[in-house]
Amino acid sequence: MSASRTGRTPGRGGAAGGGPRGPVPSSRERILGRVRAALADVPSDEPAVRAPGRGFADSHAAGPTLDVFEDRLRDYKAQVRRVPADRVAAEVAAALDRRGAQRVVAPPGVPDAWFDGAAAERLPDSREEPLSVGDLNGVDGVVTGCSVAIAETGTIVLDGSPDQGRRAITLVPDYHLCVVRAEQVVDGVPQAVRLLDPARPLTWISGPSATSDIELNRVEGVHGPRTLEVLLVEAAP
Amino acid sequence: MSATFLGIPPFPEAARAAVDDSRTRHNLRRATHTIRDKRASVVGELNDDWQLLRAEGAAVKEHTLRHLDRYLEQLEESVTRAGGRVHWAADAEEANAIVTRLVKATGETDVVKVKSMATQEIELNNALAEAGITAYETDLAELIVQLGDDLPSHILVPAIHLGRAQIREIFLDQMAEWGTPAPPGLTDDPRALAEAARLHLRERFLRTRTAISGANFAVADSGTLVVLESEGNGRMCLTLPQTLISVVGIEKIVPTWSDLEVFMQLLPRSSTGERMNPYTSTWTGVTPGDGPQEFHLVLLDNGRTDVLADTVGRQALRCIRCSACLNTCPVYERTGGHAYGSVYPGPIGAILTPQLRGMSSAVDEALPYASSLCGACYEVCPVAIDIPEVLVHLREEVSAGRGHLGEKALMAGAEAVFSSSRALGAAQRAAGLGRNLVPGHLPGTAGEWTDTRDVPDVPAESFRSWWNKRGKGQR
Numbered sequence A: 001m002s003a004s005r006t007g008r009t010p011g012r013g014g015a016a017g018g019g020p021r022g023p024v025p026s027s028r029e030r031i032l033g034r035v036r037a038a039l040a041d042v043p044s045d046e047p048a049v050r051a052p053g054r055g056f057a058d059s060h061a062a063g064p065t066l067d068v069f070e071d072r073l074r075d076y077k078a079q080v081r082r083v084p085a086d087r088v089a090a091e092v093a094a095a096l097d098r099r100g101a102q103r104v105v106a107p108p109g110v111p112d113a114w115f116d117g118a119a120a121e122r123l124p125d126s127r128e129e130p131l132s133v134g135d136l137n138g139v140d141g142v143v144t145g146c147s148v149a150i151a152e153t154g155t156i157v158l159d160g161s162p163d164q165g166r167r168a169i170t171l172v173p174d175y176h177l178c179v180v181r182a183e184q185v186v187d188g189v190p191q192a193v194r195l196l197d198p199a200r201p202l203t204w205i206s207g208p209s210a211t212s213d214i215e216l217n218r219v220e221g222v223h224g225p226r227t228l229e230v231l232l233v234e235a236a237p
Numbered sequence B: 001m002s003a004t005f006l007g008i009p010p011f012p013e014a015a016r017a018a019v020d021d022s023r024t025r026h027n028l029r030r031a032t033h034t035i036r037d038k039r040a041s042v043v044g045e046l047n048d049d050w051q052l053l054r055a056e057g058a059a060v061k062e063h064t065l066r067h068l069d070r071y072l073e074q075l076e077e078s079v080t081r082a083g084g085r086v087h088w089a090a091d092a093e094e095a096n097a098i099v100t101r102l103v104k105a106t107g108e109t110d111v112v113k114v115k116s117m118a119t120q121e122i123e124l125n126n127a128l129a130e131a132g133i134t135a136y137e138t139d140l141a142e143l144i145v146q147l148g149d150d151l152p153s154h155i156l157v158p159a160i161h162l163g164r165a166q167i168r169e170i171f172l173d174q175m176a177e178w179g180t181p182a183p184p185g186l187t188d189d190p191r192a193l194a195e196a197a198r199l200h201l202r203e204r205f206l207r208t209r210t211a212i213s214g215a216n217f218a219v220a221d222s223g224t225l226v227v228l229e230s231e232g233n234g235r236m237c238l239t240l241p242q243t244l245i246s247v248v249g250i251e252k253i254v255p256t257w258s259d260l261e262v263f264m265q266l267l268p269r270s271s272t273g274e275r276m277n278p279y280t281s282t283w284t285g286v287t288p289g290d291g292p293q294e295f296h297l298v299l300l301d302n303g304r305t306d307v308l309a310d311t312v313g314r315q316a317l318r319c320i321r322c323s324a325c326l327n328t329c330p331v332y333e334r335t336g337g338h339a340y341g342s343v344y345p346g347p348i349g350a351i352l353t354p355q356l357r358g359m360s361s362a363v364d365e366a367l368p369y370a371s372s373l374c375g376a377c378y379e380v381c382p383v384a385i386d387i388p389e390v391l392v393h394l395r396e397e398v399s400a401g402r403g404h405l406g407e408k409a410l411m412a413g414a415e416a417v418f419s420s421s422r423a424l425g426a427a428q429r430a431a432g433l434g435r436n437l438v439p440g441h442l443p444g445t446a447g448e449w450t451d452t453r454d455v456p457d458v459p460a461e462s463f464r465s466w467w468n469k470r471g472k473g474q475r
């Protein structure tokens, strides 16, 4: 039942759309009125809620999840290493070393254990005590976890949880080291969407920053981190 | 003051000028063929599922449009609940006034911008400039267009008509006037050009406190805005400033978060031909301590409700601006984007612009004829917009509005130009796929759709022969 075109008044009044002074701005009613007039052909009993048709596949994976994930990451020029759980600290240290990173930012939820053995200095950052953008511009990299990863598209998703931090910290530094646990990797996009909470600010990352604006060729490295390195952590053998 | 489409001649004239510019044609042809091949390959990876996704994408959008009032109210409520402020703009003038007022309230005179079709459509940058506010475009192609005082010619890659050598010249000549100059000794290697853009904009990103964006999707149930991008300029604008103002057409709504299961597959593969674009940002209102602390959503009508009122033309509002129809269109490939006289070029522009602007000028009336009705655009469209059907519908409207004499004049004019242009003539002489003139199909079961990987880039019938038949049939 389409209750929406019966001309009821909005319940929320001006709190939603008002300018500094006004209650309900007139353009709101004008636009909604025009929309309703434009839809005169829609039967009033047409259901206004639609049951989604989800006949499509959850994934189109072409092999074992982690293999596909690794392959797709490489395809979009991310660096990947598969590491056993008991070697995370060693691999973090080695990666930062290779990079020559001396000062790296890490959000509060990143375990101290990941930095065991790292020569680099760990700079804290949190919503409560953020580094300035200038400071972030001066660090050598950032280390985070992730919330979900998608094998088929080579995507990692950050949701601002304590081990992923504010969005700015994974954006301004030029190097991002992301630790992904094997069980966080799903095969396809629909599965990831179901796991994600839209109330959180999400960043989907598929490879390093890139542009296709010059003759439509993908070139890596514009404004976001130009190097993305993923440590894919599997259970220790 | 930046360039504007005002004064661009009607399509046939503009097209004739454009097809003569061989460098533009060369750039365009190369670029559209590159992207076409990439798209075909990543769409092919999904096999039969592509058509199921396409059917669902079309159905979700169609449903949303048919209940748009309800979803607009729901979106307003969700965004407001999450700490955003919602504004309604009936037309371009009102949207520009709202954004100008909001920027002025921040006390800033510089804003950074993420590429947005809606703000191009309302010529926001000009309005801001009149109010003493400088808008800095940050998307690489937009930056090129802005620095070169040029016009966008493609939805996704507004500088698609420019090659690397031209881009290098623009950077060397213009960057210093807008901020950090181009590095001396800049080459035309795309890597070097991208690096120059990074350097040019870095400081600006770090210090600008107000940003303006559009959105690819606005999710009604969660109040979430979604922006897909590649370079990270979007993330910079959406994350670092204190205030974010997003100008979003009322047709950008999808009902539920779960609808992104569909669109996050359809859009990247259709637009850049990637499995996924490098960066997607989603935000819901304001997150304390993370990102902009003030968020304004400006909902833009500007003719969209007129499009909505046309039961045939309405489907144009399903468009997710992927640009696949441009890349596959034989007419676009030969004329380029500027000939369409609007920020929306190509097949989608030919049906959207005249409807948005109300067919009020010679340009708008000529646009429905900017097609050979070959149907390639429909085949690649991820939301199955039957562009040829709308074109034919609009042609009927043009001729009805003009009367018999007017129609004859229109036909003669269009034919003269289309058939005298060597390039267009060649396109139309090529063999076609024998498509029906007036497509009788509507988005239906997936099985009706042909394999999109083998779309011919030539019309089913020449413009001239179609024209002749149509004319004879009517007399």
Ligand code: SF4
Pocket: B270, B318, B319, B320, B321, B322, B323, B324, B325, B326, B348, B377, B380, B381, B382, B383, B384, B385
């Ligand atoms: S009309 Fe379809 S193919 Fe063209 S830009 Fe819009 S969604 Fe893409």
